Amino acid sequence: MNIANILPDSAARYGDRPALSDAQGTTVSFSEFHDRVRRLSGWLQSDIGLQPGDRIAIFMENRMAYPEIMLATWYAGLVVVPVNAKLHPREFLHIADGSGTSVAFVSSKTMPALDDAEDQPSCSFINVDKAEYQQCFEARPANLVEREADDLAWLFYTSGTTGKPKGAMQSHRNLYAMLDGFLNRVKRVEPGQGVYHGAPMSHGGGYYILPFLARGGCQIIPPSGGFDVEELCNILSSYPSVSFFAAPTMVKRLLDRPDLLNQSAIAGLDCIIYGGGPMYLSDLERAHQILGYKLVQIYGQGECPMTITVLDAAAHRDTDHPDYRKRLSSAGQAHAGIELRIADPTGNELVTGETGEILVRGNAVMLGYWNNPEATSKTLTRDGWLHTGDVGHLDKDGFLYLTDRSKDVIISGGTNIYPREVEEVLLQHPAVREVSVIGAPDSDWGERVVACVATEDGLPCSTDNLSQFCAKQLARFKLPKEYRFFEELPKNATGKILKTALRDRVGEIEESGNV
Structure with missing residues (x-):
C-alpha cells in the first residue's frame, strides 16, 4: 500500500498530459515525470544505499523539483520529512537530527543559511539548483518498493507554536484516507485541471499534490515559490479551471486587490480550499460576492491531515437554508470514515450543543509522535481517539463549530471566554484589519481579556471607539479590558497568528511600564 502507486497508474492513463508547469512555458508530462521519479528513486537506493524507512528531508521553497523528490522518496519506500523553507537553521537542525534524516534536498535560497550555521546536521545535502541534482537522474530507473498500510510515509513536524515541534507520523494509510476524502468531499478533479501551489508544499500544499496527480491534473508551481497575488491572478487568467489551497489571510489578500482580480482571473478560478485558521464570516461573505460560490473549507491538523471535517461547496451556496x-461559521461535517465526539476534561462524551474538546478517530489519524511516547500517550487514547486540543460543539445535523484552541481559552473570574467570539465582533469594525484576542495574567480575575489589533491604514481607531463598538454586541464579562495596537500581528511560516508571541510582547510592554 505505497501512496506512490498513484503515479504509475496516472502515467499510464495520462501519459503526454502536463503533470507539472512552472507557469512560464515549461511543462513536464506524466510519462516524463514518472521516468524522473523512477531514476531519482534508483539513485537514492543504489547510489546512496538507503533502505525502506530511512528519512529524506525537503528544505526548500515550492519548486518543480519538490513533487518529484516527494514521489521518488515514497517510490523507494522511504519517508518524506517536509521542512518549511522559512525556518531558521537551528529549527532545521532540530528536525533533521531529531528525525534521523539521511539526505536533505535544499535550494540555493535555503543552503546559504545552513552553510553559515554554527551547528551542522549529520545528514548530507543535495542542492537542486546545482549540477549534482541533475546527475542523480543518470541512475537506472527503479521499481516501486511496496510498503504496508501502517508504514511511515510522511513525518510532519508541527508548527511549534506551543513549544518544540513534534514529528507527527503519517502512514501510507493516512495519506490514502486524505486522498479519498479530498476526491469524495472536497473536489472532483478532472484531467487537465490545475492546482496552483502558493501555500507551502511542506504543509497543506504538499498533500494536495496527490489528488491532482491521481486524476490527471497539472501542478502549477509559480516562479516566486510562494503566494503572490499578481502572479496568481496572471495564472488564473492563463489557465482554465485552477484550484488552490489557501490560509484565510491569503484569501483576504486576494480580495484586497480588485485591480488585479479581473473577470478573466475570476473565470479561471475553479475552487479555493481554505483552512489552517478561522475564516471570519465577514470575509467569507465578501469572497462570495466577489468570486461567486467557489470556496470549500477543510478542517484538519498535522495529526490528522486536512481530513477531519469539510464545509463543502453545496453548503457554501445553499443560501435558502x-x-x-x-x-x-462552522467547520462543516465529518469526512466519511471519521468519527467525531465532544468530550469534557475527563474524557466523557458531551451531548449535542455542549462545548468541549474535539476528539477524532479514523484512518486519517496519525500513528503517533516520532520518538515521543509521552506526547503520544497524552494525545492518542488506547482505542484510537485523537485529542485535537481544539474546543467546539456539534449541532443536531453534525456540523462542527470551532470555538478555540483549548490552550487559548481565557478563564476570567472562573468563567470561560472564547477569543474567537470576541475577534468576530472586532473584525466587523471597519478600521480593524487583523485582531487576536489573548488572556493576560490578572491578580484579581486570574486572566483579563486583551485585544491585539492591526488597523486599516488611514482609518481612525481608538480604545474608546472599539470599547463602545464591542459593548453593543458582547456580554460585559467578555469585553476586552485592554487594547494593544500593532502595525502587523506576528505570524508563523504558514500565516497563523502567533498568540504565544503576542502574549510575550504584551508582557514585555507591561514590564516596561508602557501600559
Missing part, C-alpha cells in the same frame, strides 16, 4: 449563515 434557514441555517445558512450559521453553517458558514
